[in-house]
Structures are given as structure tokens and as C-alpha cells.
Amino acid sequence: MSTTVETATDIRSFHVEIPEEQLEELRRRIEATRWPSKELVDDRSEGVQLETLKALSRYWATEYDWRNAEAKLNALPQFMTEIDGVDIHFIHVRSRHEDALPLIVTHGWPGSVIELLETVGPLTDPTSHGGRAEDAFHLVLPSLPGYGFSGEPNEVGWDAGRTAQAWAELMQRIGYTRYAAQGGDLGAIVTDVLGRQAPEGLLGIHMNLLVTTLGAPTPPPGDTEEERAALDAINTFTTSGFGYFLEQSTRPQTIGYSLLDSPVGLAAWLLDHDTDSYYKISSAFVDGEPVGNLTRDNIIDNITLYWLTGTGASAARWYWELGQAQAKAHAAGQAPPDVSLPVGFTTFPGEIFRAPRSWVEASYPNLSYFSEPDRGGHFAAWEEPELFSDEVRAAFRSLRTNGGSS
Amino acid sequence: MAEKTTAAPRPAPLPAELDAGAEANPIRPFTVEIPEPDLRELRARIAATRWPDKEGVEDDSQGVPLALMQDLARYWLTEHDWRKCEARLNAVPNFITKIDGLDIHFIHVRSEHDDALPLIVNHGWPGSIIEQLKIIDRLTNPTAHGGTAEDAFHVVIPSMPGYGFSGKPTSTGWGPERMARAWAELMERLGYTRYVAQGGDWGAFVVDQMGLQAPDGLLAIHTNMPATVPADIDTALQAGDPPPGDLSAEERRACDQLLRTYGQVEYARYMAARPQTLYGIADSPVGLAAWLLDHNDADGQPAAAVLSALSRTTSDSGELTRDEVLDNITLYWLTNTGVSAARLYWEYKGGFFNAKGVSIPVAITVFPSEQYQAPRSWAERAYPNLIYFNEADKGGHFAAWEQPQLFAAELRAAFRSIHDKRRSS
Numbered sequence: 001m002s003t004t005v006e007t008a009t010d011i012r013s014f015h016v017e018i019p020e021e022q023l024e025e026l027r028r029r030i031e032a033t034r035w036p037s038k039e040l041v042d043d044r045s046e047g048v049q050l051e052t053l054k055a056l057s058r059y060w061a062t063e064y065d066w067r068n069a070e071a072k073l074n075a076l077p078q079f080m081t082e083i084d085g086v087d088i089h090f091i092h093v094r095s096r097h098e099d100a101l102p103l104i105v106t107h108g109w110p111g112s113v114i115e116l117l118e119t120v121g122p123l124t125d126p127t128s129h130g131g132r133a134e135d136a137f138h139l140v141l142p143s144l145p146g147y148g149f150s151g152e153p154n155e156v157g158w159d160a161g162r163t164a165q166a167w168a169e170l171m172q173r174i175g176y177t178r179y180a181a182q183g184g185d186l187g188a189i190v191t192d193v194l195g196r197q198a199p200e201g202l203l204g205i206h207m208n209l210l211v212t213t214l215g216a217p218t219p220p221p222g223d224t225e226e227e228r229a230a231l232d233a234i235n236t237f238t239t240s241g242f243g244y245f246l247e248q249s250t251r252p253q254t255i256g257y258s259l260l261d262s263p264v265g266l267a268a269w270l271l272d273h274d275t276d277s278y279y280k281i282s283s284a285f286v287d288g289e290p291v292g293n294l295t296r297d298n299i300i301d302n303i304t305l306y307w308l309t310g311t312g313a314s315a316a317r318w319y320w321e322l323g324q325a326q327a328k329a330h331a332a333g334q335a336p337p338d339v340s341l342p343v344g345f346t347t348f349p350g351e352i353f354r355a356p357r358s359w360v361e362a363s364y365p366n367l368s369y370f371s372e373p374d375r376g377g378h379f380a381a382w383e384e385p386e387l388f389s390d391e392v393r394a395a396f397r398s399l400r401t402n403g404g405s406s
Numbered sequence: 407m408a409e410k411t412t413a414a415p416r417p418a419p420l421p422a423e424l425d426a427g428a429e430a431n432p433i434r435p436f437t438v439e440i441p442e443p444d445l446r447e448l449r450a451r452i453a454a455t456r457w458p459d460k461e462g463v464e465d466d467s468q469g470v471p472l473a474l475m476q477d478l479a480r481y482w483l484t485e486h487d488w489r490k491c492e493a494r495l496n497a498v499p500n501f502i503t504k505i506d507g508l509d510i511h512f513i514h515v516r517s518e519h520d521d522a523l524p525l526i527v528n529h530g531w532p533g534s535i536i537e538q539l540k541i542i543d544r545l546t547n548p549t550a551h552g553g554t555a556e557d558a559f560h561v562v563i564p565s566m567p568g569y570g571f572s573g574k575p576t577s578t579g580w581g582p583e584r585m586a587r588a589w590a591e592l593m594e595r596l597g598y599t600r601y602v603a604q605g606g607d608w609g610a611f612v613v614d615q616m617g618l619q620a621p622d623g624l625l626a627i628h629t630n631m632p633a634t635v636p637a638d639i640d641t642a643l644q645a646g647d648p649p650p651g652d653l654s655a656e657e658r659r660a661c662d663q664l665l666r667t668y669g670q671v672e673y674a675r676y677m678a679a680r681p682q683t684l685y686g687i688a689d690s691p692v693g694l695a696a697w698l699l700d701h702n703d704a705d706g707q708p709a710a711a712v713l714s715a716l717s718r719t720t721s722d723s724g725e726l727t728r729d730e731v732l733d734n735i736t737l738y739w740l741t742n743t744g745v746s747a748a749r750l751y752w753e754y755k756g757g758f759f760n761a762k763g764v765s766i767p768v769a770i771t772v773f774p775s776e777q778y779q780a781p782r783s784w785a786e787r788a789y790p791n792l793i794y795f796n797e798a799d800k801g802g803h804f805a806a807w808e809q810p811q812l813f814a815a816e817l818r819a820a821f822r823s824i825h826d827k828r829r830s831s
Contacts, residue, residue: 033685034688034689035689036684036685036746037745037746038576040575040578040749041578046680047682048685050682154462155462156462239679244680246676247672247673251700252468253461253469253470253696254469254673255696257458257686257690257693257695258684258686258687258690258696260458261693262686262690265689265690266686267685268683269685269686310458310459312458314458314459317462317468
């Protein structure tokens, strides 16, 4: 990180320091939790299971130490800069390989920059992680508006399009004139829009969720076995796993009261995403058997970040903006512009649905990389940081031949 | 709360049949007595609320607004008195009896008029028996409220499983069908061999199921949320397609209202999918209050009738007041039933407003601010044995709670022919 960049563009250094009283209050609230009765089923079909949440809260109140998360965050250079009226928090790690490719990676919900921390080493310092110097990235990890340490917009309209514009501004402000972008979950929505906006300097994008399919007015084809399996998975998700999406995209303030006032209420809300990740996370707490990097501490780091920053409601509001934007686009009846830049895509097997190559090609005619690794799920970067980093390296390798340095 | 071994005072003696089978399934008198520490803890939690920032809009399009919640919390903490609600509950005879393995709480008030018509009234979500307290005297004692002795009802008001003082189911299966069977069993156990049933919201689903099951003794039902939508129109509306066929103006209006409603029921879709994940409403009084307040009516979400009640401190005509709204929320809190109540949505897999095929006598009152105003044309097709249909000039989704006087008058008129027939047979 060169300090000249900083001073020239009003980028302030940022350090996480949560006052001890806030941690004490959190523990007090966890211990005072009033629980509902146990679910009536033996699986997650009614929601987050009582046994899982009790195991989580026990660990959270007694063994967990936020200061470790704080130290991990503060070990990386963090910054704050105001863009379009909102303070944007970001981590910025320059590779020691000067001609590394600048890359902006966007987290999702219910995640945060915490999801991406373990990818910093492999991506910025590949030679220490089984890669080559030519695979190095300069890495920028922003917190979405309303998430983590970023500010919260005090006006409506901060949808994916505006966020993507802010990211382009951020990269320019840092001084990166040629860069790539990556995202899963909401990060994939932002990255997809960024690709369609194609700001000057953006060389290509990589995503690990096929967002063109999830909100599509007409379902994708089900001609092959793969396609039919993906359609089934989408159907399962939209009939039983979609509740958080509906609630957050319509009534974020209403659920927000519970998310701000009850740590365990917040934890349950954040755990209840897709089936694959839920059982992996549940296994870490109930059976003491974490899958990949989805360890108890990593999971609780993320939940605690939401709690300490009080961002349960503001993060949910992002979906409200998404809903508004989708409704507007639907009413206008206009298809978004195509992505003409090179697009890389990775289908992780545990994802909400396994996007078949045929669907990805239909969404992104300029598909330059497609891969289906044998493990990893919705939180691929979090769960399998090394594998994820391999995918990102491979996806962007072709961009570098054109020269990728800033 | 406490169950007493001695009988609570009651206005009229129970029928002798009540004791039949008492050994196997006793009916135990019940008194509400919330321990003082529970109330102290509630106040402490309200006072310690950690609030979100203000919503990003100047209206209620993102949910229940912060200013409204903070006003309500202040009043809840400093002025609302649960003991007054408790006294109102204990002023009527409360009982608990086990049906189908589960403790069922109910209010049972017999009229002084012995040939009164027995009536079971079923509440909904986000309500409770507190919705029905103001209709009890109007129905059991009509001569004190401008009615005649011939209009009297014996009134039974159960708490649904998982709601209020009823037990919380510990296994799946307690949907409207099973509740309907339980209510028939309850009426039989009370010795009522000929009776009628009434419901709105979930209560409407339950009385429809009672109508379908047509247990011995059920003479008719009255619903204030009738399920009348023809199958082809229901399918089209669910899919977001234009409704087929040549529609009358009233039918078209109903379609528009249903489409609006379907856009305001994410709370229902959420609870149908993930009730257990709502840990926050068990742990946060303000989280619970916001969740319960965010039910729509035709005039808004939150319901306009409930919002206007929040600025009403008293009402001579029995209209909904702020205290009553908080009584209901406090009941959910004290019984810790936010999540168990939500599970009812998960249990139910059927349609919302589609015609269910009820062929017994049915009476309908259409309230103007209900989810949709059922057209008479649809009502006649959905309920071929329609004995009463009236469009009230005011009232909405919480009709009994909002307009108890009008609601009671509707029930009298709705069941008058049943009364007369029963008396003459």
C-alpha cells in the first residue's frame, strides 16, 4: 500500500476497536436468552434447530473471543472512504508482486468481509500457498453499504447498480486503472451489474452464483438431467428456503427489531440460509466437526460483527433495495445490457443449485472460464479458501496475458 | 397463571353433562395469574431494548416504523397494566381440558337464557382470545345490549393449540383440520349437542374445516373471512396472471384486493417456511411486538385499524384501543407463544381464499376493510347452502375486536334462522 494514494484521495486508515462494555453486554444478553419451545421436526425444515442454536450460544457466551477476530482484521490494512455520501469500509492488501492483478471481491448476505479473510494469503501471496507469482492479486475487499463497518445510506436508492458504481469509483480512487471483480451471493449481483456497466478499467468478472437465474421472469430450460436437477434445487429453495429473501425485501425494518435486540435472534436469522451451509455449520457446533474453514470461531466472528455494528436491519434493507430495483426493471420490461467483458464462473457442488454450463453460457455469451470443482458450497471463499483462490486464479489467468498491472 | 382446584365463579350453572366423562378428560377451572417477576422481567427487557436505526423511508413501506415502535414501547413500559387485562380475563370463566393429547384453554360463558344457541368462536393470528372479550356479554346477554332474549348465545372461546394458555404441540399435525375435530369434541364434552361455529382469519380456516367435517350437532357456521374464490381465478391470481372469464365489477374489485393482499403476506410465507428461526420474537419484546403489528388490512400494513387504535385510549362503543393491542402482545410474550403460534402457518399446506366445498349452512359477513370483499356471486357458488350474506358498513380484518357491537349484531342476524329452527324442532 503506498501512502501517496491514500493522501491524494481522502482515504483514511481504519482500525477495529470495540469497547469492552459492548462485549460484556453481548455476553449478558446471550446468557439471558429466553428460548422458544423446540421445533417439532428432526431436521431444518421448520428453521434453525434449537439444539444447534443452544450449542452456538453456549460457545459464544463462554469460550468465544471477539478479540481474535479483531486482531485478524487489524492485521490487514483497512480503510474508510466516503463515496456517493456513504462511508465505505474496505480491506486493501497489495501483493508484493508489483505486477499483480488488482481484484475487488464483494461479500454477500449473511456474510461480510469475514467470509473473505482466509483468501487474502492465497490471492495476494500465491507463492506461499502453492501458486505462482504470476497468479498474484492486489486485493480490495469492501463492506457493502449497511454492512459491517461501512456506513448506512440515509436515503433510498443504494441498489446493486449504485453499489457497482461506487466500486468502480473506489478502484479508481485507489489508483487501479485495470482490474477484475469477483463475487458470490449479493456480491455476485453487484459483480454481474458491474460487468454490465463495464466501467473503464474493468477487465473481466468471476462469479460463483448464477444470479441471472434466481430472479428470472422465465425459468431457464430443463432439457438435460443437469438442468432438471438445477431446476428442482431452485424450486426447493424458493418454496422452503426463500423466506429470509421475501421478508428482507419487503419488511426489513419489522424483522430488524428482533435482529438488533436479540443476539440469538440475530444468530438464527443469519444461520438460516441454504441447506448445505446450514448443516455444515450445524455440524461444527453440534458434532464438533467443522467442514472446511466453516469453524465455530469463523461463523461466530461474522455473527458478532453484525451484532457489534448493529447492522442486522441495515443489511436486510439491501434486499429491499434489490426488490425495488427488480420491480422497476420488471415494470420497464427492459432486459439489462449484456456483459461483453470476459466472464468466469465456478459452480460449487453445495451451492443452492448447481448452475449447468448451458445456463451460464446463455446468461454470459462471453464466458471465458467455467469450472465445477468437487467440493465447496454457497460460502465457497469462506469454506474452501484455497480451492476458491485456485478458481479465481484460473478464471483470470487469460486476462493477464493482456497485461494486468495497475 | 395457575390452575385452581376450586371452581371459579360463573354467571350461570354449567349443564350436568359437563361432568360426564370427567374422570378421563376433566374440565379444570383456570385462572390467569402471571407471577410478578415475569412482569418485571418484561419491563426490564423493554427498557433495555437495543434499537435499529430509523427505516430508510418516510412511510411504513419497509415495515413498522421506528418512531411508532418507540412510542409504543414507552407506553408499554410506563403505563400499560397487564393486571387489568388479567382481571378482564378472570372475570369470565376460564377452563382447561385435554383434547387429543393437548391442553386446550377456553372461555365458556353460559347465557342466563337457557335455550340460548351454543356458539364456538375461533380467534386468529396475530390475535388471541383477547380479540373476542368484548363480544361475550353482547352475545350471552343480548337484552342488555339492545337485543332480545331469543338472540342469546352460550359462548365458547378456545385458544388455538400453541396460542395463549393452550398447550404447545410437541409434534406436528395440529393444523385447522385437527383443530376442527378438537372443537367438535370440546362442544360435545361441554354437553352441547346442537351448536354453531364462527371464525375469522385462522378461525375462518377452522370453521371451514368444521363445515367440511360436518360433525353431529354442528348446525351452521359464520365466517368473516370467507373462502370463496373460484378455482380458475384462484390459480390465475396465485400465478400473477389476469383472472379468466367475464367478471362483474364486484368480482374484479375482489381480484384487485386479493392481488394487493398477496403482496402483503410475506409474514405468512415466512412463518409457513421458517417459524423456528424467529428466535428473536421469543427473546425480544419489541421484536415480538413489531412482528405481531405488521399484519395488513385493506387499508394498510400494519393494519390501519390497529394503527388508529394506537392513538385511541378509550371507546364507549367498544372500538379497539391501545391497551387492548398491548394486552394481546403481552399475552403472546408472557406465554412465550410467538414461535409456537407461528408454527400454525407451517402446518397448513392448503390454499388461502379458494372455495373449500362446504355444504352445510353458512352465514357470511363481509367487512369492508377485510383482505378482500367477497362478492355475493362467489359466496353463493362457494357455499351453496348460504343462509345469510351481509356487507357491513365498517370494520375490517379484526372485526370482533374493532367493532364488537356491530359484530355481535351480525352474529345474531346471521344465526336467527338457525335459532328459530332449533327452537321449533
